[in-house]
Amino acid sequence: MSQERVELLEGLLSRVQENRKRTRTPAGLGLVQPEAARAVAAPAPEPQKPAPVTPAARPFAPAATAAAPTPIAAPARAAAPAAQPRPAAAAAPARISAPEAPSVRRGHDRTATPLEMAVAELDLAASKAAAQGAAGGGQVPLAPPISPEEAFAPRIIEPEPIREPARPIAQVVSRHAPQVDATFGAMLKRSLSLRPL
Amino acid sequence: MTDSQFDPGGFFQFDLAHGRVRTRGGARVLVLAENVLAPLIVTAVQSGDLTAIRQLGSQLGSIVAQSLPAPASSLPPQVVISHAGGVMSLYGWGRLKLEQWGGALVLVVEGLPPLDEDNLAVAALLGGIFSTLCSAEVACVPMARTTKYIMVDPRIAEQVWTWSKSGDNLATIASKLSSPEAA
Numbered sequence: 001m002s003q004e005r006v007e008l009l010e011g012l013l014s015r016v017q018e019n020r021k022r023t024r025t026p027a028g029l030g031l032v033q034p035e036a037a038r039a040v041a042a043p044a045p046e047p048q049k050p051a052p053v054t055p056a057a058r059p060f061a062p063a064a065t066a067a068a069p070t071p072i073a074a075p076a077r078a079a080a081p082a083a084q085p086r087p088a089a090a091a092a093p094a095r096i097s098a099p100e101a102p103s104v105r106r107g108h109d110r111t112a113t114p115l116e117m118a119v120a121e122l123d124l125a126a127s128k129a130a131a132q133g134a135a136g137g138g139q140v141p142l143a144p145p146i147s148p149e150e151a152f153a154p155r156i157i158e159p160e161p162i163r164e165p166a167r168p169i170a171q172v173v174s175r176h177a178p179q180v181d182a183t184f185g186a187m188l189k190r191s192l193s194l195r196p197l
Numbered sequence: 198m199t200d201s202q203f204d205p206g207g208f209f210q211f212d213l214a215h216g217r218v219r220t221r222g223g224a225r226v227l228v229l230a231e232n233v234l235a236p237l238i239v240t241a242v243q244s245g246d247l248t249a250i251r252q253l254g255s256q257l258g259s260i261v262a263q264s265l266p267a268p269a270s271s272l273p274p275q276v277v278i279s280h281a282g283g284v285m286s287l288y289g290w291g292r293l294k295l296e297q298w299g300g301a302l303v304l305v306v307e308g309l310p311p312l313d314e315d316n317l318a319v320a321a322l323l324g325g326i327f328s329t330l331c332s333a334e335v336a337c338v339p340m341a342r343t344t345k346y347i348m349v350d351p352r353i354a355e356q357v358w359t360w361s362k363s364g365d366n367l368a369t370i371a372s373k374l375s376s377p378e379a380a
Contacts (some may be wrong), residue, residue, distance in 0.1 A: 161214055184277040185270020188331055191302040192350045194374040 203264055203283035222260060226288075231310035238318040247321035254325020260284050262330050269330045281326060290322065298371040302348040304337060315339060320346055340367050349374075 209226075210219045218226050241247055261281045262269065269277045274295055282293035291309040295302065304323055312318050316339040323337035323346055336354035337346040341361045347370065349357055360370050 182274070183270065184272055184274040185268075185331065187274055187297065187302055188270070188327070188333070188335070188348065190300045191348045192333065192335065194301055194349055195353060196356055197373055197375050 203280040205283055205287055208287050220260065222263065224256065231289075231312075235310065235312050238312045242313045242315075242317050247318060250318050250321040251325040254322040255329045256325075257281075257284050257288065257322070258326040258329030261326065270332075277330070281330065285326075290319070296345070298347075298367060299374075301371050301374060303340075303367065304346045304348060306344055306346070309344070315341070316344075316346075323348075340370070343367070347371075 208221050210221075212219065218228060220226060238250065241249065258281075261277075261284050264280050264284070265272060265277070278293060278295045285291065285293050285306075291306040294305040294307070296305055297303070306319055306323070309316075309319060320337045320339045324335055327335045327337070327348065334351050336349055336351040338349060338354050338357045338361065339346050341364070345367055347357060347367065353374075357370060357374075360373065365373070
């Protein structure tokens with residue numbers, strides 16, 4: 001690995017780490033995988049070179065040269081985002097078996113959000129695997145892209161049930177015992193029959 | 198404990214999981230601070246409508262009646278007052294006693310928090326309790342500047358209240374009343 005490649009790899013990794021900080025996404029959610037970053041690192045060196053936009057470097061070029069098994073088209077990936085970043089995102093999942101296709105995805109655009117960049121790293125890894133499968137004669141279907149909404153699951157925190165008290169909550173302090181004779185009904189009747197003189 | 202004594206055990210059920218308090222009869226109740234209840238009562242007195250307090254007394258009277266082994270009119274007064282006082286104490290309405298002044302029955306409620314100035318709210322509560330308990334309309338007229346309430350026919354309640362407000366004490370008021378039986 002040349003010194004230039006090492007520097008480019010370090011730059012890419014630092015960018016992924018920066019994206020992770022910007023999105024504040026927990027690492028355990030799987031949006032950014034170090035393996036994916038390493039897988040992308042191999043074809044990454046050349047993209048950093050500014051290249052003039054040529055018909056071969058346009059985003060749709062990989063589709064036209066999909067049969068070519070060599071990663072020659074990699075240089076076109078660097079220039080493509082600046083040229084036409086939007087159409088590339090739509091073209092990438094069509095039928096691309098070469099690793100050049102993800103290079104023009106929205107996630108690699110300078111204007112992309114951090115979350116899009118992070119998701120783009122996963123797709124690059126899948127494209128790499130697909131390219132290897134194509135080199136072996138077969139075509140590996142791409143996994144559906146993970147949307148940011150699917151990556152988050154709500155965590156529900158409910159309060160613990162209140163513990164039963166060890167002793168009664170209500171307690172009687174005192175009682176009373178009035179000392180009156182006769183039945184209450186008779187006494188009340190007499191009281192209610194009172195009239196002013 | 199015999200059947201003639203009021204049993205307060207298990208009277209309140211605190212359902213902590215659902216945040217509910219229910220009485221033994223199933224009625225849901227709320228626990229209020231006295232400094233919250235007092236302004237509500239003062240407002241009710243000022244508006245001249247103590248129906249809600251009397252209705253509460255009626256509910257308490259039903260609870261007392263259900264706890265008694267027999268109709269209140271056929272029981273000794275100490276049994277009736279014990280049960281009525283027990284229910285009042287459980288609801289925090291003070292300690293109830295009974296006195297007899299001549300032919301007049303007088304209720305004494307001690308340990309009440311300051312509510313309204315003339316104790317009309319407690320008078321309405323007691324009236325509701327004993328009207329329901331004895332199946333007869335009872336007016337409990339507060340004696341001014343005391344904790345006593347004389348139990349009289351509602352038709353003479355206004356006259357007795359006027360005597361009390363004019364400064365007559367309980368002995369004087371009792372002497373101004375006579376029973377047809379005594380005549």
